[in-house]
Amino acid sequence: MSVDVLTPTLTDNWDQPEAWKIANYVAQGGYQAARKAVGMDPDAIITLVKDSGLRGRGGAGFPTGVKWSFIPQTNPKPKYLVINCDESEPGTCKDMPMLMATPHTLVEGVIISSYAVRAHHAFIYVRGEVLHVIRRLQQAVADAYQAGYLGKGIFGTEYDLDIVVHAGAGAYICGEETALLDSLEGRRGQPRLRPPFPAVAGLYASPTVVNNAESIASVPAIVARGADWYKLMGTEKSAGSTIYSVSGHVKRPGQYEAPLGTTYRTLLDLAGGIRDGHQLKFFTPGGSSTPILTPDQLDVHLDYEGVAAAGSILGTKALQTFDETVSVVRTTLRWTEFYKHESCGKCTPCREGSWWLVQTLHNLEQGKGHEGDIEKILDLCDNVTMKSFCTLADGFVANITSSIKYFRDEFEAGYHTPAWELFPYEKSVYFPYERERIAVSEGADQ
The missing domain is CATH 1.20.1440.230 (NADH-ubiquinone oxidoreductase 51kDa subunit, iron-sulphur binding domain)
Structure with missing residues (x-):
C-alpha cells in the first residue's frame, strides 16, 4: 500500500529534529496562523471552523465550530477554554504522542480557539501519570510566554491570554467533560447532571468550551490553509484527517494520520498486516469502549457515519487488533x-x-x-x-x-x-x- 494515502497535517513535523522546540516550530511556519487569527473578527474564525467541517476528535464527533457558537457572549461572566488531554482509555494513544512530538501545535490552537470564543484563560488538563508529557507542555507554554505569544498584548494586539497546564490525579472518569471541570475546580471528579451544559455554566459556573486536544490542534492548519482545503480530505460529513492508533497483533503498530473514511484494510496494510503466521480475529474501531468488529468489517469506512452503520462507534480511533490466539x-x-x-x-x-x-x-x-x-x-x-x-x-x-x-x-x-x-x-x-x-x-x- 502506498503511503500516499497518508495526509500528514498534525503529524507533518513529527520526524523533524527536536520538533517540540519553539524555534524549530516557528522556523516551519508555526504561530503564523495565530498571528493571522488575532487580526480577524472572532466570529469569522468560528464561521471558518464551522465551514471546515471539523468535528470533535475526542469520541463524540460533535461539530467544533457549532460548539463554540453555543457560548453566550451576552453573559458578563468570564469565558474559559478547557482542553481535554486526559487520554486514558485502553488502546487510545493519539494525543500523548502528538503532545510529545509537537506541543506548540496545541498551544497555537489554544490561542486561536480562545480568541474565537473570547476567552482570556485556558486550561490544558493532562492525565497525571504522563509526567513527561506534562513537562514538555509546561516548557512549551513557558517558551510561548517568553516569545510574547501568551500573556499581555500577544502579537502586539490588545488581546490577553493565559494558559495553565493542569495535571489530573489519574482518574479515567475525568475524561468526561463535566467530571473534568469538577476536578479542575478541586473537587472529586464526578459527572454533573445536565443541563446546565458547560457552554452556559461550566468552569466556575461560567461559559466554558471543552474540546479534545486533537480537535484544537487541528485549528491552526484550518486558519492557515482555509476551510475548502480541509474539506478536500475525509468525507462529506466527516471532513479532514485524523490520527488512527493501530496497536496489537500488527507488524508496525503506531499512529497513522489519514483522511476520515479510510478503511481498516488500508490502515492494516500500512501497519504491515497481522503478525506472520496469524490472521485477524476481531478489532475495536475506537477503543475498548466501542463495540468490536470482525474481518467482515475490514472495508467499513472509518468515519462517524460509516462505523455507526456497521454497529459500532468511531470513538478515539484506537484500533486494537487481535489475532486468532486471543480469547x-x-x-x-x-x-x-x-x-x-x-x-x-x-x-x-x-x-x-x-x-x-x-x-x-x-x-x-x-x-x-x-x-x-x-x-x-x-x-x-x-x-x-x-x-x-x-x-x-x-x-x-x-x-x-x-x-x-x-x-x-x-x-x-x-x-x-x-x-x-x-x-x-x-x-x-x-x-x-x-x-x-x-x-x-x-x-x-x-
Missing part, C-alpha cells in the same frame, strides 16, 4: 475490570453492574460458568445501558454485548472449559520475553 472472554473481562475500577461510583447501575459483570465473566474465563450466565450478562447490560450520568457504563456494556454477538460460542465454552485451555495465553503475547512471565502468572492463578 474474547478474556479481553472482555480485562476491559470490564478496567471500567469497574475506574467507575466513580456515583451511579448505582454503573457501580453495581460493573461489579457483577466482572464476577460473572471471571467465572466464564475459569470454566466455572453456569447455564444461563450469558442471559444474566445480557440482562445486566440492559439494566446498565443509558441509565447513568455519563457514558462510561454504556462503553463497557458495548464491548460485552458485541463480543457475545460475534463469539457466543466462546462464552458458552466457559460453562465447562477454562479459556486458557482453549486459548493458551502465552501464544497471544506479542513480545517473546513476556511469554515466560505470562506462563508463570497464569500458572499461579490456576
Whole structure:
C-alpha cells in the first residue's frame, strides 16, 4: 500500500529534529496562523471552523465550530477554554504522542480557539501519570510566554491570554467533560447532571468550551490553509484527517494520520498486516469502549457515519487488533475490570453492574460458568445501558454485548472449559520475553 494515502497535517513535523522546540516550530511556519487569527473578527474564525467541517476528535464527533457558537457572549461572566488531554482509555494513544512530538501545535490552537470564543484563560488538563508529557507542555507554554505569544498584548494586539497546564490525579472518569471541570475546580471528579451544559455554566459556573486536544490542534492548519482545503480530505460529513492508533497483533503498530473514511484494510496494510503466521480475529474501531468488529468489517469506512452503520462507534480511533490466539472472554473481562475500577461510583447501575459483570465473566474465563450466565450478562447490560450520568457504563456494556454477538460460542465454552485451555495465553503475547512471565502468572492463578 502506498503511503500516499497518508495526509500528514498534525503529524507533518513529527520526524523533524527536536520538533517540540519553539524555534524549530516557528522556523516551519508555526504561530503564523495565530498571528493571522488575532487580526480577524472572532466570529469569522468560528464561521471558518464551522465551514471546515471539523468535528470533535475526542469520541463524540460533535461539530467544533457549532460548539463554540453555543457560548453566550451576552453573559458578563468570564469565558474559559478547557482542553481535554486526559487520554486514558485502553488502546487510545493519539494525543500523548502528538503532545510529545509537537506541543506548540496545541498551544497555537489554544490561542486561536480562545480568541474565537473570547476567552482570556485556558486550561490544558493532562492525565497525571504522563509526567513527561506534562513537562514538555509546561516548557512549551513557558517558551510561548517568553516569545510574547501568551500573556499581555500577544502579537502586539490588545488581546490577553493565559494558559495553565493542569495535571489530573489519574482518574479515567475525568475524561468526561463535566467530571473534568469538577476536578479542575478541586473537587472529586464526578459527572454533573445536565443541563446546565458547560457552554452556559461550566468552569466556575461560567461559559466554558471543552474540546479534545486533537480537535484544537487541528485549528491552526484550518486558519492557515482555509476551510475548502480541509474539506478536500475525509468525507462529506466527516471532513479532514485524523490520527488512527493501530496497536496489537500488527507488524508496525503506531499512529497513522489519514483522511476520515479510510478503511481498516488500508490502515492494516500500512501497519504491515497481522503478525506472520496469524490472521485477524476481531478489532475495536475506537477503543475498548466501542463495540468490536470482525474481518467482515475490514472495508467499513472509518468515519462517524460509516462505523455507526456497521454497529459500532468511531470513538478515539484506537484500533486494537487481535489475532486468532486471543480469547474474547478474556479481553472482555480485562476491559470490564478496567471500567469497574475506574467507575466513580456515583451511579448505582454503573457501580453495581460493573461489579457483577466482572464476577460473572471471571467465572466464564475459569470454566466455572453456569447455564444461563450469558442471559444474566445480557440482562445486566440492559439494566446498565443509558441509565447513568455519563457514558462510561454504556462503553463497557458495548464491548460485552458485541463480543457475545460475534463469539457466543466462546462464552458458552466457559460453562465447562477454562479459556486458557482453549486459548493458551502465552501464544497471544506479542513480545517473546513476556511469554515466560505470562506462563508463570497464569500458572499461579490456576
